[in-house]
Amino acid sequence: MTSTVRPHPHHRTRVPMPWHEARSVAHRLPVPISAETVPLEQAGGRTLAEPVHAAVMLPGFDNAAMDGYATCGFGPWRVTGRVLAGEQPATGLLSGEAAEIATGAPVPSGADRVVEYEITTRHGDIVSAQPGPRRHVRRHGEYVTAGQQLLPAGHLLTPAALGLAASVGVDAVAVRAVPRVTMLITGDEVIDHGLPGPGQVRDAIGPMLTGLLASWHIPTTRLRVPDQPAGALTAALTSALAAADITVVCGSSSVGPADHLHAALNAAAATVYVDGVACRPGHPQLLARTGDRWIVGVPGNPFAALVASFTLLQPLLAGLAGRALPQSPSAVVCGDARPAAGHTRLIPVRLHQHLAHPIDGAHPGYLGPAASADALAVIPPTWRPGQRTELLGISS
């Protein structure tokens, strides 16, 4: 798995790592990054470094699950008062008494059920009903007891998880730090704005990865690196490594005369863990480390760069956050997914009626199909028509 980087051999032989193995290596190698305590408002999309425990019981008090009447004993009942949410009942109820009550209001002592308005008839202060078996009272602590662990360390704080933490009285949570990510965009032909001139291309990877990482709640710094002089990437990588937990080098991953990544890694005394992955597109991708700093090399072809980001960057980020790899949903792929011997194909698909429909026209250098896809379907070499296959969600 580990190899020492040699001086840039243009025609070196790489042994590409199987796609699932590359993901697993990128996920299990990192030690989780440091933890910090942040207010709940800032914790969305972060990963818990410590479990969340309930500070209070839930519900916090016996309360009405319906708008209607809290009643005691058998009806008809005499209505003696009214309790709204946020109020405390003025008195308890005796047998044959009722209090009008709002959903969420504390039920008066003595009440044995809440009868919803819809099934009641009322004449003056007398209310009648034939209630069903449901009591419509949410009992103190029936959901959560105080001190109970609700979310484990390693849990991603989704909107529902934030709401849950707030509902049990939590104001701040211990989460993993946000890794600092720098992107180095290489290529003398690559321009940032406007219309490309002869031989030029617009940077598609910078905007794509900025958006992808933002969807994972991670801000990025983007820097341009010229191909010439040959030492420019080494200098840029050295300064990026000083400031960033992860440096993503875009382009320069292959074996061409301007592909300086391996020389730069050598200069940084980096250990390379993944050097080529048996997938299409995106095979010339790379994962390396020096100290606690990580380098991910993604190919210059933009769709290949997207695939590489899901292959190495997403698992690396999960590992740094101390989080499990996201569980991939699966679907049956319609038609011929064209499996290829010896490598995993990643194809853009649209999801319709629980089936994955491949989008035509995918090329490593073109993002059209990926831009209108719901997911990338993972097609192993052994794929057969009608077989379910893993999906990587790319549309959020």
Ligand SMILES: Nc1nc2c(c(=O)[nH]1)N[C@H]1C(S)=C(S)[C@@H](COP(=O)(O)OP(=O)(O)OC[C@H]3O[C@@H](n4cnc5c(N)ncnc54)[C@H](O)[C@@H]3O)O[C@H]1N2
């Ligand atoms: N002899 C070989 N040549 C190539 C191989 C190989 O195995 N042997 N692999 C091919 C594959 S597959 C890919 S992918 C590319 C990877 O090349 P690099 O990562 O070194 O990237 P570049 O050479 O710099 O650029 C490739 C291509 O992508 C365009 N590009 C680069 N950066 C951007 C950007 N930010 N936005 C949009 N487009 C970008 C660049 O202009 C080139 O067209 O190598 C193959 N060659």
Ligand code: MOO
């Ligand atoms: O990774 Mo390359 O783009 O397979 O085309």
